[in-house]
Amino acid sequence: GQNIDQPTEMTATEGAIVQINCTYQTSGFNGLFWYQQHAGEAPTFLSYNVLDGLEEKGRFSSFLSRSKGYSYLLLKELQMKDSASYLCAKGSGYALNFGKGTSLLVTP
Amino acid sequence: SAVISQKPSRDICQRGTSLTIQCQVDSQVTMMFWYRQQPGQSLTLIATANQGSEATYESGFVIDKFPISRPNLTFSTLTVSNMSPEDSSIYLCSVDSVGASYNEQFFGPGTRLTVL
Numbered sequence: 001g002q003n004i005d006q007p008t009e010m011t012a013t014e015g016a017i018v019q020i021n022c023t024y025q026t027s028g029f030n031g032l033f034w035y036q037q038h039a040g041e042a043p044t045f046l047s048y049n050v051l052d053g054l055e056e057k058g059r060f061s062s063f064l065s066r067s068k069g070y071s072y073l074l075l076k077e078l079q080m081k082d083s084a085s086y087l088c089a090k091g092s093g094y095a096l097n098f099g100k101g102t103s104l105l106v107t108p
Numbered sequence: 109s110a111v112i113s114q115k116p117s118r119d120i121c122q123r124g125t126s127l128t129i130q131c132q133v134d135s136q137v138t139m140m141f142w143y144r145q146q147p148g149q150s151l152t153l154i155a156t157a158n159q160g161s162e163a164t165y166e167s168g169f170v171i172d173k174f175p176i177s178r179p180n181l182t183f184s185t186l187t188v189s190n191m192s193p194e195d196s197s198i199y200l201c202s203v204d205s206v207g208a209s210y211n212e213q214f215f216g217p218g219t220r221l222t223v224l
Contacts, residue, residue: 033212042200042215043151087150094139094204095166096213098150 004099006088011105017076020102022088026069031091034062034073037101038084046086047073078106110135110203112216120222121191128187129219131201136181139204141213142174146197154199157184191223 004024012018024032031050035043049055049064049071061074075082083106089096111134121127131140140157154174156164163176178184188195198220202213 042217045212045214048212089151094156095141095153096151097153100150 004088004090004097006086006099006102008100009103009105011107012075012078014078014080014106014108016078017074018078018104020073020075020086020088020104022071022073022099024069024071024088024090024099026066028092029066029069029090030093032062032064032071033089033091033096034060034071035087035089035098036084037087043087075104080106080108082106110137110214112201112203112214114199114201114216114219116219117217118220118222120224122224123192125191126187126189127191127221128185129199129201129221131184131186131216133182133203137203138181140178140184141202142176142184142186143200143202143215144197145200145218151200154186157186157201188221191221193223195221196223197221 006022031048033048034046036046037043046060047055047062049062052064052066054061054063059076064071085101085103087101088099113132115130142154143151144154145151153166154169155176157176157178159178159181173189175187198218200218201216
């Protein structure tokens with residue numbers, strides 16, 4: 001398998017910052033993706049990293065370390081609408097291999 | 109980004125029957141994929157739908173159970189054959205991005221299947 005691991009659940013407070021970690025097997029890697037999925041909806045693309053470092057896009061940032069097989073998604077200034085499942089996916093060839101997702105609950 | 113529609117959006121089926129799910133894209137795309145998302149789980153790739161040739165199946169998925177068609181660059185179907193309750197899941201099609209340099213995928217709204 002791809003051994004894509006991420007925490008099952010996280011809780012954070014509105015306005016705070018949260019970091020969601022993801023580790024993966026480094027073989028056959030051609031990119032690391034983060035998707036957001038609200039309950040009952042399809043996943044929507046958040047970010048993509050193929051080189052080491054931090055990619056910033058508004059309130060969301062994503063980091064990659066290829067040698068460590070490690071990525072994180074950083075969400076700043078949390079809003080209630082950010083409560084969702086966050087899926088880490090490793091690109092391998094044309095396919096995406098998804099982790100089990102991290103369910104984030106944002107509380108007032 | 110591509111606009112993707114799926115039919116049906118949901119269905120309740122009897123054990124032993126088959127259901128064909130349609131995926132339509134508003135523009136031509138190179139790659140189309142079918143995923144399954146079982147209750148409380150993440151997405152698992154079933155197969156890559158290839159235009160003009162047989163689909164490429166992932167380990168654990170076979171053509172007899174999940175036949176796939178891809179007659180052109182905007183349309184694909186997935187059939188779930190001889191269904192059992194274990195096939196109850198959300199089935200999603202996705203397509204690769206057009207004009208991007210990486211394989212970002214856009215997902216359809218999904219088909220929620222319940223097998224009794």
